[in-house]
Each structure stands twice: as structure tokens, then as C-alpha cells.
Amino acid sequence: MAGRVKFGVVGLDEMLHGGLLRASICAIVGTYGTGKTMFALQFAYEGLNRGEKVIYISLEEREELLRATMAQKGWDAKVFDDRFSLLRLDPTDFNLAINSIKSELPALIRSTGATRVVIDPISLFEGLFTDESIQRQEMFGFIEMMRDEDCTLVLTSETDVRDQNGSKYGLVEYLADTVILLRYIRSPGLTEVHLALEVVKMRRSPHSREIKPFEIQEDGIMVYSEASLF
Structure with missing residues (x-):
């Protein structure tokens, strides 16, 4: 179980001291428009480029739109169809x-x-359970x-509309090993808006x-790990 898994985002792997820990669980939390799906796709594509097999489960975007996004970035996903389950x-x-x-994922x-x-977004899975105690039980069971x-x-996961530093249901950040928060x-002077990332x-x-x-x-994500925001 030892070792690192490269995320595949320039700058982020440096912030993670070489990448995610192998066989760990990472949550990417952010509000709309911060690039959560792009980070997830980049993680998947990095694995494919390294010869790994990848499962990507989308609860939001249609398969053809995800493939179109990858093609727009110059990623030829069809080359990896034998190793890529979308x-x-x-x-x-x-x-x-x-x-x-x-039942079927394992x-x-x-x-x-x-x-x-990859599961994008897990918050839609969480939202299937209307009872809070059942939601918590199901999420704990799934993670285990x-x-x-x-x-x-x-x-x-989407952020909570009342707290941009937490996930929509406030569970995934406690269950995950690594939490990456995306924000505006x-x-x-309110003259510029930047995208920013924090490894919480x-x-x-x-x-x-x-x-x-x-x-x-155009071809991916760049995290400026040596830069300051302002």
C-alpha cells in the first residue's frame, strides 16, 4: 500500500509532497465553476497515461460531454478504451x-x-438519502x-451554500484522507477574481x-505552487 499516486496536475503534486498516498481517498470540494470535474478528469487521464486502469463514474455530466471535454484538451480517450470505464x-x-x-462497484x-x-460528484449520491442519520450511515459504509x-x-463535492469551506452535506471532508478545497x-480592490486551491x-x-x-x-490545469495570490 506504500507509495505515491501522481495526481497529474502541475503544482498540485508538489503541494502533496509527490502525490496522493496509494489506496487513499481524496475529496475535491468546491463551488460551481471552480473546476472540480476538470481535476477529476486530469487525475483519471494521468492514470491512463501511466498504463493504469481507471473507472470514472459520473452522476451529473453525460458521457459524450465528458469525452468532448477530454477531446477539447487534446486527450484522446478512445486510445485507452480498453482500460477506461466511463x-x-x-x-x-x-x-x-x-x-x-x-453492490456493483467493488x-x-x-x-x-x-x-x-472517480465519483463525480459524490454529493449527488449523498443527496439520495433524505434522512440525515441514514445518509451518514450509508456514507460511512461506502467509504469503509x-x-x-x-x-x-x-x-x-459541491460546497455548502452557507459555508464555502465545507462540502454540501459536511461529511466527505471528515471521511476522506485528503481534502482539496477549490475557491474563488x-x-x-475587487478588480480581479482568481481561482485558488488549498490542501486542507x-x-x-x-x-x-x-x-x-x-x-x-486549454490542455489542463496549472497550479502555481511557488506564487502568492496577490
Whole structure:
């Protein structure tokens, strides 16, 4: 289980002291427009480029839109079709979404030999449970189930509308080993808006605690790990 998994985002791997810990769970938390899906896709594509097998589960974007985004970035996902499982689940179909994630995902991981798994966004899965106690129980159970699998898991989550520093339901940041928070930072004169990133926590590893600017560029993401915001 030892070792590092490169995230594949320039600057972020430096902030993570070489990457995520292998077989750990990472949550990417951010408000709309901060690039959560782009970070998740970059993580998946890095794995494919390294010869790994990847499962990407989308609860929001249609498969063709995700593939179009990858093609726009110059990433030819079709080259990796034998190692890339891209699944679109409809969160409005409660039973299908629950059973697919809870019952079928472990078997899919083992049958494909996937070492990277993405669920984008996990907050839609959380939202399927209207009772708070059941929601908590299901999320704890899901995370424990995933810890038995030999893969590195990345989850994306929207922020809480009342707290831009926390996830929508306030659970995933406590369950994950690593939490990466994406946010908007406005300049003191309110003349500029920047995207910024913070590694809020990383269990069992040192990591940067600074808030760093980043850009979503034509071919990927660049985190300016040596720069200051203003």
C-alpha cells in the first residue's frame, strides 16, 4: 500500500509532497465553476497515461460531454478504451444508482483491475438519502467498503451554500484522507477574481498549507505552487 499516486496536475503534486498516498481517498470540494470535474478528469487521464486502469463514474455530466471535454484538451480517450470505464448513472433512479455504487462497484474494480476510481460528484449520491442519520450511515459504509479495494479514490463535492469551506452535506471532508478545497479569491480592490486551491488536510503525510492560485488552461490545469495570490 506504500507509495505515491501522481495526481497529474502541475503544482498540485508538489503541494502533496509527490502525490496522493496509494489506496487513499481524496475529496475535491468546491463551488460551481471552480473546476472540480476538470481535476477529476486530469487525475483519471494521468492514470491512463501511466498504463493504469481507471473507472470514472459520473452522476451529473453525460458521457459524450465528458469525452468532448477530454477531446477539447487534446486527450484522446478512445486510445485507452480498453482500460477506461466511463459510466453515467442517473441519480434520479434511486435504486439503480444506489445498487450500482454499493453492490456493483467493488466487483467492477476487481474485474477490471482498476487502480484509480472517480465519483463525480459524490454529493449527488449523498443527496439520495433524505434522512440525515441514514445518509451518514450509508456514507460511512461506502467509504469503509472502498478501503477494502486496492485503488485510489477521488470524490468531488459541491460546497455548502452557507459555508464555502465545507462540502454540501459536511461529511466527505471528515471521511476522506485528503481534502482539496477549490475557491474563488477576490482581490482587495475587487478588480480581479482568481481561482485558488488549498490542501486542507492529508492524513499520514506532510503537505503544503498555503493557498495557491491555479488556472484551467486549454490542455489542463496549472497550479502555481511557488506564487502568492496577490
